[in-house]
Amino acid sequence: MDEDPSLLVVVFDASQGAWAAKDALAAQGSTVGTFQGTLEAMMVFLQSYLLMHRRNDIAVVACGEAGSRMVFPTPAIEKDNVSLATGGVSSKRVQSCIVDGLRELMSASACGTASVQPAVSSKAPIAKALSQALCFTHRKITENPSVQTRLLVVQAGPDAPESYNAVMNCIFSAQKAQIPVDCLCVGPDSVFMQQAADVTGGVYCHVQEPNVLQQLLTLILPSQACRKYLRTKGQETVDFRAACFCHRRLIEIAYVCSVCLSVFCEFSPICATCGTRAVPKLLTT
Amino acid sequence: MDNEMMAWSHVVLSSVQIRAGDGAISKDLLKGWVRDAYTGVHRAAVRQLSALRVLVRAQELSGAAAAAQQQRRGMIALNPPFRKNLLQALLTPDVAPWKDDPRFALRPDKLTPSRAKIEGEMRRKWEAVLHFLVASDGAGAGPTPSVRAFMQQAGLMARRGRSEQLVITNRGYEFMLRDIHVQAWMFVLSLIRSKSSDAQARDDLLSFLFMLSYCTVSAALQPLEGHHNAQSVCAAPSLSCKPLPAAPSASVNRCSEKVCEDYPLLALTPAQAQLARDFIDLGLLYQRKPSSQRFYTTEIAVNLVFGAAAAEHPSRAVIQAADASAQLDLAPRMTIIVETNFQVVAYTTSDLHVAMLTLFLELRARLPNMVIGVITRESVRQALVTGIKASQILNFLKWHAHPNVINRRPMIPENIADQIILWERERTRVKYDAGTLLDLPFEGVHDFDKVAEYAEELGACLWAAREKRVLIVAAAAVNKVVAFADGLMPS
Amino acid sequence: MSNVRTSRKGVLITCDVPTKQFILHLNSKQAQGFIINDLDETHLFVEASAVHEIREQLERLQEMNVYVRQA
16 A cells, blocks of 8 residues: 555534534424434545545544543553554444444533533533644654544534634644644534634535535545645635634734734733733824 | 545545436546546546446446437446445445355354454464474474465475475575564465466455455453444434445444454355465464354454555554553564664564574573674674575564664664675675686677677676687587687688 | 687686785785686686685685674
8 A cells, every 4th residue: 555544533513502403403494414414424424534545543532511532542442452444443333432422422511511600611612622633643643653644623513712712722733733624514604613724724614404425525535635636615715813812702903912912802001911011102194 | 646536536426326326427527526737647547447347337337228328428437336335335334244144143152262362372373383484394293284385385495405304495584574464465475376277266265355354353352332222323324315224233233342253164165265274274363173163353364455564664553552462462572672782682582583583693692581692794694694685684673673773763773784784795795607718819809799799698608808809608508609609710 | 629719617706806806816825826817807717626715715804804792
């Protein structure tokens, strides 16, 4: 085999709130994807990904209101030291691990929200999951420097503005490590993910219809090397808005500290991040 | 990258064709997916797929009405059996060979062996084979006749000496110093070649190998990971209009891993059964006793066809895996450090490894888990005399390099590597060829050249000097050349 | 039986320049020279009987410059 094996890490947004809303909409008859449908499409996509190369490997990180965890490979599988690549784990087991992990996470979120503090966010911690995924890829790369890694984020809920910093940091480290981040948004448009795909050289799809498998197979399945051959629809416009550091609102015009480059929507004489004093000097014409 | 284009193309085509009747699409649509600059790559991929009969012209598909033939010009589709099986591979979670045929259904094995036992058995048998290879016929009982026959046939051993004992050859050394994956593959290759006359048997063998690569290796004991009520998630998703057959119900609904995956022997054809028996002798497959109806696979067997490529040195993951299994006492792995003062430290507990090291090292000390040796001119020359090449020795040292030195560039100190190569070159420094010197007193150079060319054609010209008109000819062809030269001489 | 003037049986030695010089040196030390023909810088034609002696002397030469680490 001449091609290098490839590692795909999927960050799956399993936030109870977002999926429940979508399922409700689907039950009323509108054409949105359901959790079941998306999960099935995901399984087929993973199976087809594993068929592309004998030694392709996958990992799945799920995140929900209860936190994020790696559902595949589970600690038990890691301890056994069997790997997908050498036939140690059957695809049946892969799927059962993923399903079990997702169910645990979602039921934990469901009973968690009843007693949750109002201050804690009720949105899925994508940043947490992204960092976990990136740490996993880093470990795999140190073990085997020749493996090509990629990331796929499946986001169902809206962006969480308070995690802007964390998400951006993850995106930049992915860019540094040359890991393309693809994104499949089945919920509302995600600004963060658009920027992620643009910066790292990945693909951003916003899909509202139930059948996501087509998008997965045509846009996301080809590897980086193969994508340069294909005529795919790129992102025409990327929403490059930043979130201000004080209110976490997405803004287009802002005040920027000249020392640390942090972004604020309102002027304040002392920068909250680095403490530099600033005096507004109006330009005299 | 063409391989990828192919793989991607046919995966996508199958998805597109899930809805359409028999899934024909026009060639132009296919070309439209590719950027203009790369149509050459696309054309090559389509050509390759058509040559493999994965893609066929839609007109060739049976069952299309004659009237519709006109519209189908320029349309291509996936070959129907390929398409059916690809869809099945994508949509059902598990494709286990031989398992879904109810004729060969096995009752659950009462005494399932653990993974450690299977791998241990494999190592034991394989090492016995290698011991036989190194120590020739003397060591113990030795492997079965079929293995001996393979050794001789593959040129790994030859009958030498008056006693006609099987002794290792140069190719045998090459074989022995490689990794186990490569060794298993070389064995399989020579087996297939030996059966190449019988096409049916060869097809059987190849299909057996391919099916083997889809078997799962036995898993260690696992508690059920979370309760799993019967849910439709594990079964085939309902994407197509045709419902696909559900996977065998019992295992799907429990979704836990059995201790070991066994496969029925009865499901194999006679040729395949013979190959399976050979594999069991070598330890690639495991059978509890010769009358048992089932066999278990090992990791090596599963990875035979597509498996681990022989990298220059094993990655850290492999080392960790080997270390982990060494703790389980499965595979004593040898790690070697080569020092710049010609001393070699090898950490190993296996006698076979020590025997392999004595081929080119002079052992100085042996501890329970470690061996110290020195690379001397004498020891290396001994190895060179028996036919090992310097590159083989160096590759062996690199392959078994200790994790501490793996990141050193170069892995083996330059002075050691260079010295071993120089010692090899010493042996070829002077060449001796028996021949006859012919002094040809021709007037012009022409005739001399003709004689020289004639000798070249016979392959017997060792050296020629045009000015002095001197030719040296190998002893065997002297008479012919002399006769030829006589013919040209002015009488 | 032929008009070819001289034909001698022997052994053609192909080697590198220093080795050839060494063989020439051996030749001069011998009472009876074994070199039939000095062909060029890297080739010599010698008597077949002398080959064994040449091999041995070359071995000894190579071993002279070897250092073996004493444990």
